[in-house]
Amino acid sequence: MTPRPFAVARTKRFLAWAAITASCGAAMLSACGGGGGGGGGGGFASVTGPALPQLAAAQPGKLANCTSLTGFTFANTTITSASLVAADAVTSTADGVTLKLPAHCVVVGKMNPRTGIDGKSYAINFEMRLPSSWSGRFFHQVNGGNDGFITTDTTRAFGRKLGGSPTSNGLIEGFAVLTSDAGHAPNSASYPNDPATGLGISGQVFGLDPQARKDYGYAAVGSLTPMAKSLIAAAYGRGPDRSYMVGASNGGRHAMVAAARYAADYDGILAGSPGFNLPKSRIAEEWANQILMGAATSIDPVTNRPAIWSSFSLVDLTYVSNRVLAKCDALDGAVDGIVQDVQGCQSAFSLANDVATCAAGQAPDGTCLTSVQKTALAKLFAGPKNSAGKALYSDWPWTNGIYGASWRGYMTGVTNGAGVGTNKYGNNVGFVSAAAFIFSTPPADPTVMTGLGPTMIDWTLNYDFDKAEALINGTTPVFAESSMSFMTPPDPTNLSKLRDRGAKLIVFHGTADPVFSYNDTIAWYKGLMAANSGDASNFARVFNVAGMTHTQGGPSTDQFDFVTALVAWVEQGRAPDSVVGTARTAAQNPDMTGSGIPAGRTRPLCPYPKFPKYKGTGSLDDAANFVCP
Template sequence: MKKRLLCASATLASVALVSACGGGDTPPPPPPPSATLPQLTPATAAPLVGTCDALLNFVYASTTMVSAVSVPAGTLRNHNGNPPVQIPVGEHCRVEGRMLDRTSPVDGQAYAIRFEMRLPTNWNGRFYYQGNGGLDGNLRDAIGDFGGVPMTNALQKGFAVISSDAGHNNESGQDPLFGVDPQARVDYGYGTVQKLTPLAKALIQRAYGKLPDRSYIGGTSNGARHAMVAAARLSDQYDGILANSPGFNLPKSAAAQLYTAQQWRKVATDETDLRTAFTVPERRLVANAILARCDALDGLADGMVQDIEGCRTAFNLFRDVPTCSGARDGPTVNPATCLSAAQKSAIDAMYYGPVNSRGEQLYATQPYDPGLVGNLWTSWKFTALADRDAPAVGVVFMSPPDATLVSGFQTGADEATITREFAFRFNFDIDYPKLFVTDGVYTESAMSFMTPPNPTNLATLRDRGGKMIVIHGASDGPFSIDDTRNWYRALNDSNGGEANRFARFYRVPGMNHSRAGPATDQYDSLEALIQWVEFGRAPDSILAQARGLGNPGGRNNELPADWAPDRTRPLCPYPQVARYNGTGDIERAENFSCR
């Protein structure tokens, strides 16, 4: 196998290359090693002042209040597990509004930022901005989701929570065509959070007679990207940042998905069904080979690869998985016994990530992990390539948008066909640089409006006592955990090796995008963040549990049969690994240490 380089030479003149290699950031001044960071005080509770319907009279610039309705306790219930377990949400006020109604001079469409806010009758003094996923466009319930399939949410904990559609409306058919309007692009990227944060705090002051004592922002996927952007752009407004499975380099990762489609096309038996490139039995073959080489690296063969870094050298696809001497048997035999040489090359290229014709690496690598057998990995790697990533790249992220794709969506062409064709023809020499450029209409590039500016310069957050928790699954389909690892390494370097004093990164072995896969994917990262921000209790580990039969968060049907249904493990801050202590029940987290 040809040895690959982690990053091409920085002397190559390429905007895309500089960004891919992490160049252009101004590192913050690291604090002296002995400096004590400020300790923020805990939030204090307060009751709702007056009636809920009175909030319909709330006045804020360029804002129209739509409704204010009291929601009795128990109307909302969190989770429907197997068997059903429902946890009631307390009484609260549900407020809806819209901000900055306008008509676009570019596409003639009507836009506004729609928002929902839920304000508990018994408020804990905290505010939570709920970042939503995908291309947004939907006004989701402001319950305070934060990832990790927890058995509670921010609203149940007593937070005041806001949610939005990020400035465009799916119900009006604006997804993905909102990308034609430059202002809608910016609102989707960071503008909505920037505009709604002061509104939400003003509404809280009206509702409770005081501003929030502590403010948090969090979410999963694109919602986690919102949180990471806020850590850089709004670090004076938020005390706690929570990012679960973040796509903070979302334009790059979406383009990488198109590269993946191009690799699968080379070996698929049916290019309209890319799953034929790498079938379930073939993925199981690779997963078993990974486990055979890497499972015991952490001190215990338990079906989990905790030592992700060690596995990079222990496992080799070309050496450790048999190569078919004739035709593939994976499409017809279960279990599969081999991969073709062409399959191995395509899989290896996918894990390495996209390159242009000069061999310059344009996104991050991905680690081999047995979670590739998961259904969410399958969904993102084979079917979401066209229906999610192609529209995002072609309409929202390229400047200007791809005319053929835009026309297809406007005229109601078959979406599966036009997005697949776009993915297959996407050119990494010609099209990929359009993620980084501007023109007279699109004055901000996708890499400007979607990603954190200077993502390793979080000095403001750090120096005011703010904290950040980032969690990522090792088998995340769309977003590479290595991209997040590379960011954290750079953050640590720019903080004199002491980033863990205010920011920590945790990896979840086996977990797919945000949840599922053979993983302990249930954890309460928001509570860990509260304890760190307000009480100074640094999360040296976060308890994670498997979701077997009877779990209130819903059963994860992808758990191996030999796992306890309530297996627990510590999630360890990078670069530590959860290692078995050598004695005690292997299903219990207390018998593992982060080291």
């Protein structure tokens, strides 16, 4: 029932970040059960609070125009191609699952071409996939990472519905799907990647242009949305009846920004693992970097700097995971390898008392951590602070998911169990350079911070937390909008426009997410509840996925479908009291190896503050035997 060491292929953190949501699949599982309570999974309950407008259901339509859409006109917009794709001619594959796609029209174009103040060429490049048999719905798929790419390849595109291992997607379900690069692409010619590794800073230097920053934050969505709806009208003879935005990670941030800025344009919004305080979370990254380098026991041979990968081994983190399970697994009434009561676990587990300290001279061996390691973990989970003790981001909840490949890959830079590997800055300079170029005002000098040289690592080692707030809130005459302004919702707990027109918001977040803190999302939701007389559940709900790391993975039931639940809520008024999550195979999710969680196990995913509780009888692998009380 508890994790044991396992080996999985080491992944490059930069690639994981760049594709963090685009690589996430989705499962068209039983998200919509019958009416009534939230028992076993997939049930719907009546919304609480005052009655809100009920939006009408979308009506189907047929594609009327495709190749003629090259003549489509919209301000500052050029259509470069429009072509028909036959049914089953294109497939989409993720996590070993391949989907055949329906007949549709592919439209490629760009908006707002310009030359930036950095002398580089910019435009909002986009692609739309318009199904021949249309549901009457618009699906705006927003990207993860730092954007800068269009999800046109067959492993990413066509309306990702999030969660692990897809069994369907937006295009298959009849949505008209939009994707874009959010207004920038890597400037690889100007800032070439390291020849030995292929990695570099080219994907982040758009931060040198203030308009590119703004497009990335929110302005690209503002330009694309009316254009996409107009193009849909040209293709089908009418605009969409219902419009949805779906994204995770940075895409979840896009979605939460849209809920505040573009409430009139979207009827349903799904925000997964949202980094809506993304600039603050980059401060947390630098905090983690310095702490883990301080706990390092080796020097990285490439950079001649402390090797983060040597701070904690897989054995070390598995030991901590097992200690969390020992204190928290049974809190939900079932000993099953999943910590469902994440709030209760924060009181039940104590790093100081429940994790043994190695004796002087004793190396950590799976039965203890050194005092240096324990101090580092305590500071890491407490979140970043300045010298006056002021919190600069959120803290993080203790869960057993910290042994997972995603958690370790992000924090220590290795996902294998060997205890050695490349320093995580060799794996990913993207996190550090994003903080330096996009979320700092003024941005760092890219002619100094290039490639994989020690200057990049020294920047993070010397990051001054007393200046951190000034960097993310700062402006200059050239950069007149701070990163906190262009990246975050302008008033995160004021969603009255979305609420009052009958639109809905669903947020989901893994409790073991190492990129964006689950606690930060819950703090936001508590604020939203307070702004709505203590209950926002009639238009917005947050679901936790116990043990899940960033967007998917971890010892969890991370295959789910919130999109179907969202559509039912928006168009039929059936509020989701639970959505079924399913555990994937170890081949699909390597973190399942040794977890004691069998493939195919189901659990109800519950809206906060509820969590699944065992009824006391029946299989632990069947969602029907759990309730969301």
